[in-house]
Amino acid sequence: MIYLNICIPIRIKISVVPIRFFSSKPPWSVLFFGTDQFSLYTLKSLNNLYSKSKLIKKLDVVTSIKQNANAIQVYARKYNLPLYNWPNVPEETVYDVGLVVSFGYLIPERIIKKFSYGILNVHASLLPRWRGAAPIIHAIANGDKETGITIIRIKPYHFDIGEILLQEKVPIGNDTEMPDLYQQLGELGAKYLIKSLENLPEYIKNAKCQSSNDVTYAPKITHDFTTISWFKMTSVQVYNLYRALKGYLVPVSTWQGVPIKLLEIKLCSDVSTNCIDKYPGYVMYDKRTKSLKVLCGDKSFVTIGSVGIFNKRIMNATDFSNGYLKKVPLECRYFK
Structure with a gap:
C-alpha cells in the first residue's frame, strides 16, 4: 500500500479588528445619555467643561429624538453637539466613559462594554432606597426626612443596581415641594458626576456594591x-x-x-x-x-x-x- 502526502492549500480569512486606545487620565471622551430637564443640569455642566477645561475632550449626546423636541435635543442642537437618536449609538467612535442621567432606557451589555470605564449614572436617591423612575416623588410622598444623589456604574438588564462611586445626602423639609428638590438634586447630581470624572480610575476601583437590605422601589406615577x-x-x-x-x-x-x-x-x-x-x-x-x-x-x-x-x-x-x-x-x- 502506498501513501501519498498531498498538500492542499486552504484559504483562511483573517478579520482585522481595529485597536481602541482608551485614556487612563483626563481629558475624557464622553458619550452622554439623557432625555429631560433633570438630565439637562448635567449636560450643561459637561458642556461648560468641554469648552473651558482639560477634563473633557469629546462630548457626544444620545437622546430619544421626537417631533416635539425634548430638552436635551434642543440644547445639543443649539450648541452643535453631535446628536444620536436612541437606539442608534455610534459603533466605531471610541469613548472612555458613558454618562447617563434620567434616560429611561435600559442600555444593553454590548454597548456598556464599548466603554473602558463603563457607563456612570446619576440617580436622585440614596440607593438602594427608591430604585426606579420617580425617586423624588416617592421620597416626598412617603415623608422621608432626607434623600440625595448616588453615582453608580450601570449594569445590563436592571435599573439602579450597580456599584456606588459617590453619594451625597440632602435633607427634605416638612414643606419642601417637588420642583425645589428636583432642581437641587439635578444640580447636585451634575456636580458629583463631574467630581467622579476628576479621578475616574480611582472611583471605579473603589466602587462598592449596593446593600441588599432596605431596598425600596419608585415606579412610574399612575x-x-x-x-x-x-x-x-x-x-x-x-x-x-x-x-x-x-x-x-x-x-x-x-x-x-x-x-x-x-x-x-x-x-x-x-x-x-x-x-x-x-x-x-x-x-x-x-x-x-x-x-x-x-x-x-x-x-x-x-x-x-x-x-x-x-x-x-x-x-x-x-x-x-x-x-x-x-x-x-x-x-x-x-x-x-
Missing part, C-alpha cells in the same frame, strides 16, 4: 398613586402627596361621582369637634380662611384652596361651596 384615599390617609400623608406631585400632577378625588382635582392643599391645625359622626372625606367650608376643610383618616383636617371639576374651570373654595357644596344635604358632602 392614576392610583395620585388618588387620595380619605379613609386610609392621614392629613400629613395627603399634604405629602400634594407636595410630591407639585409641578407635575395634582391629587385627585371624586365629588358626587365626578372626578376632581384638589389644589392648594395645606395642613390644618383644627381638631375634629363637631365631626364625630362624620366619615373621612367629609367636606365643609371655612369662612374664616375661605377654604374647604376635609376630614382625613386620622380625624384631622387638610384645607383646600381650589378645586378642578372634570370639564370645568378651576374654581376657588368659595365658588365651589356656593356652586356645589351648598346644593347637597350635609350628609352627602363627601369627597370619595
Whole structure:
C-alpha cells in the first residue's frame, strides 16, 4: 500500500479588528445619555467643561429624538453637539466613559462594554432606597426626612443596581415641594458626576456594591398613586402627596361621582369637634380662611384652596361651596 502526502492549500480569512486606545487620565471622551430637564443640569455642566477645561475632550449626546423636541435635543442642537437618536449609538467612535442621567432606557451589555470605564449614572436617591423612575416623588410622598444623589456604574438588564462611586445626602423639609428638590438634586447630581470624572480610575476601583437590605422601589406615577384615599390617609400623608406631585400632577378625588382635582392643599391645625359622626372625606367650608376643610383618616383636617371639576374651570373654595357644596344635604358632602 502506498501513501501519498498531498498538500492542499486552504484559504483562511483573517478579520482585522481595529485597536481602541482608551485614556487612563483626563481629558475624557464622553458619550452622554439623557432625555429631560433633570438630565439637562448635567449636560450643561459637561458642556461648560468641554469648552473651558482639560477634563473633557469629546462630548457626544444620545437622546430619544421626537417631533416635539425634548430638552436635551434642543440644547445639543443649539450648541452643535453631535446628536444620536436612541437606539442608534455610534459603533466605531471610541469613548472612555458613558454618562447617563434620567434616560429611561435600559442600555444593553454590548454597548456598556464599548466603554473602558463603563457607563456612570446619576440617580436622585440614596440607593438602594427608591430604585426606579420617580425617586423624588416617592421620597416626598412617603415623608422621608432626607434623600440625595448616588453615582453608580450601570449594569445590563436592571435599573439602579450597580456599584456606588459617590453619594451625597440632602435633607427634605416638612414643606419642601417637588420642583425645589428636583432642581437641587439635578444640580447636585451634575456636580458629583463631574467630581467622579476628576479621578475616574480611582472611583471605579473603589466602587462598592449596593446593600441588599432596605431596598425600596419608585415606579412610574399612575392614576392610583395620585388618588387620595380619605379613609386610609392621614392629613400629613395627603399634604405629602400634594407636595410630591407639585409641578407635575395634582391629587385627585371624586365629588358626587365626578372626578376632581384638589389644589392648594395645606395642613390644618383644627381638631375634629363637631365631626364625630362624620366619615373621612367629609367636606365643609371655612369662612374664616375661605377654604374647604376635609376630614382625613386620622380625624384631622387638610384645607383646600381650589378645586378642578372634570370639564370645568378651576374654581376657588368659595365658588365651589356656593356652586356645589351648598346644593347637597350635609350628609352627602363627601369627597370619595
